[in-house]
Amino acid sequence: MVSQLTSGFNTQAAPIASPILKTYRARTRKSAALFEAAQRVMPGGNSRQASFWTPHPLAIERAEGVHLFDVDGRRYLDMINNYTSMVHGHAYPPIVAAAERQIRRGTGWAAGNRMQNRLAEQIVARISSVDQVRFTNSGTEAGALAFTIARKITGRRKLLMARYGYHGSLMEFETGSFGHEGPITYLAAFNDLANFKAVLAKHGNEIAAVFLEPVLGSGGVIPATPEFLKGVKAAAHKAGALFILDEVLSFRFATGGCQEHFDIKPDLTMLGKAIGGGFPVGAVGGAAEFMKVFDPADLKVFHTGTYNANPVTMAAGDVAVRELTGERIAVMHGLAEKLKDGLIRAVKKAGLPVSVNHFGSCLNLYFSAAAPESSIVREDTKIMGMFHHAALNHGLFLAPRGMMALSTVMTDAHIDEALERAGAALKDVAAEVQL
Ligand SMILES: Cc1ncc(COP(=O)(O)O)c(C=O)c1O
Missing domain, CATH: 3.90.1150.10 (Aspartate Aminotransferase, domain 1)
Structure with a gap:
């Protein structure tokens, strides 16, 4: 092999x-x-x-x-x-027009912009489990942020993911794509609910979150079964862990993300790729009860980034999502x-x-x-x-x-x-x- x-x-x-x-x-x-x-x-x-x-x-x-x-x-x-x-392919004219318009109006500043509202509103309208969203610059960063949220909420340090799953180029996730367990990464076989349940039964009290792709992308385009996704979510909750669905790739499969197709509501959703209209992007969305960790009045997770929600990505992403x-x-x-x-x-x-x-x-x-x-x-x-x-x-x-x-x-x-x-x-x- x-x-x-x-x-x-x-x-x-x-x-x-x-x-x-x-x-x-x-x-x-x-x-x-x-x-x-x-x-x-x-x-x-x-x-x-x-x-x-x-x-x-x-x-x-x-x-x-x-x-x-x-x-x-x-x-x-x-x-x-x-x-x-x-x-939408390369240099898609409506995206080029939106990005060009924005580039002429400035590409970054340390304050809000209209375009981030528009893209966030679209994501919230489309994905029923998402009340609120935070933007990052890659799917990898979205994974890191989702993991941070889960760690803060649960007070635990480790994660469980599918063997040959992929959630970004971060050591904690990469071990999984190589098929190896890491110091803070437990693995179980994709679509094997009993395996996930067994790991959660044994190590559940160390696990902050279970990460899953609804369709293994880099692992080989392998869809989950709805029963597997629902079973893992229930087992994660039983163990006191968050259930995080990685829709970085799979958002393109249905207007409400793949979670709409599988009728599953995760605690947190990772997004990226297509929602940036061809510009670097990532996002974490979820129910307000989880996203409140970013509430400035009671800040639990410090999250910033020079190009987070930059106006060019947001303008391009707004068009890309609307046209999908x-x-x-x-x-x-x-x-x-x-x-x-x-x-x-x-x-x-x-x-x-x-x-x-x-x-x-x-x-x-x-x-x-x-x-x-x-x-x-x-x-x-x-x-x-x-x-x-x-x-x-x-x-x-x-x-x-x-x-x-x-x-x-x-x-x-x-x-x-x-x-x-x-x-x-x-x-x-x-x-x-x-x-
Ligand atoms: C399911 C999934 N999650 C996360 C990522 C990481 O996203 P990025 O390459 O933007 O860091 C990818 C990228 O291939 C992915 O397919």
């Missing part, structure tokens, strides 16, 4: 003699040069593990609609949309279904094993007959890496681990095009597997 986290996603990919890799290198010389320069001043040549892959990641010059354009002048159909955050309508969500879901069916057909046609995890507008492709427990630890790392490079060679951009996330500006024709490009990439992979 190879962990994609420790391997940088596909360092185990095709050997140097690989025709796919040879083509990739030949097509991406300027990206390679930029990566080499980047390595001198940034360890690993990047600041984001998820935008790194071997032998070098693409450097993107600009992005528009459904397309990315790299520094070598090549165009890619973007099938991951910045890991779900660009829910139920109709548009339904269209994305239909297109993702078509993409899934088409991918399965195409991989089978190439004579390779396949399975696809799919929920809403996201999916994860596997080159194995059954999807593994997680996309992080899997048997098909080598062939996935080959496909990733081959897809890039054919102008198709997806996550190195096989994840895809659609945007509202995609059409049926884009899915047809994606399947055509994937088919060409799969031909190359099938030929190389024979070598």
Whole structure:
């Protein structure tokens, strides 16, 4: 087994003699040069593990609609949309207009602004468990803040999360995505209520909060069952812990967040990604009884940040959330279904094993007959890496681990095009597997 986290996603990919890799290198010389320069001043040549892959990641010059354009002048159909955050694609005109207008009117000050009210009002109107919200600059910060709230309320120090869950790039959460328990992190298997109950029965009095994604995102696009979510919430409450639902990714799945779909009301909700309209963002929302820890008259949690609720993010996010309508969500879901069916057909046609995890507008492709427990630890790392490079060679951009996330500006024709490009990439992979 190879962990994609420790391997940088596909360092185990095709050997140097690989025709796919040879083509990739030949097509991406300027990206390679930029990566080499980047390595001198940034360890690993990047600041984001998820935008790194071997032998070098693409450097993107600009992005528009459904397309990315790299520094070598090549165009890619973007099938991951910045890991779900660009829910309306790139440079979406209404968001560009709102952000441009705001940039001309100033980008930050240490006082309130109208735009934060508007975005907060929309979030509160859409998510029924959320009475009030605090903004941060990333989903990771939202996780840290939610954990701080839970610690203050319960007086406890530890957390429980799903093995291969992901709540941000923070040591307490990262151990979980690696599948390891940390000094303050307990793990239990996703969708295994008995396992969560057992950990809570044994360690409940140390646990401040249980964190769960309603759909494991980076873990491989695996939806929870409603019974699991409800059972974990009840068990958390029985143990005196808070139940925190991480909707950083899953907010895009329903107008009221995924909690509406699963009919579950968490104590706190983490938000991020799509609610920033393509700008850095995070948020924690919840019932007033929990959010009162920020009440200046009786302050329990000190929370500040130079760019929290900055007017540009708020203006862009306000448009992004307003334009993420139920109709548009339904269209994305239909297109993702078509993409899934088409991918399965195409991989089978190439004579390779396949399975696809799919929920809403996201999916994860596997080159194995059954999807593994997680996309992080899997048997098909080598062939996935080959496909990733081959897809890039054919102008198709997806996550190195096989994840895809659609945007509202995609059409049926884009899915047809994606399947055509994937088919060409799969031909190359099938030929190389024979070598
Ligand atoms: C479910 C979930 N929670 C938290 C995060 C962290 O958000 P950010 O990358 O904005 O720090 C992510 C990001 O991928 C996520 O998918």
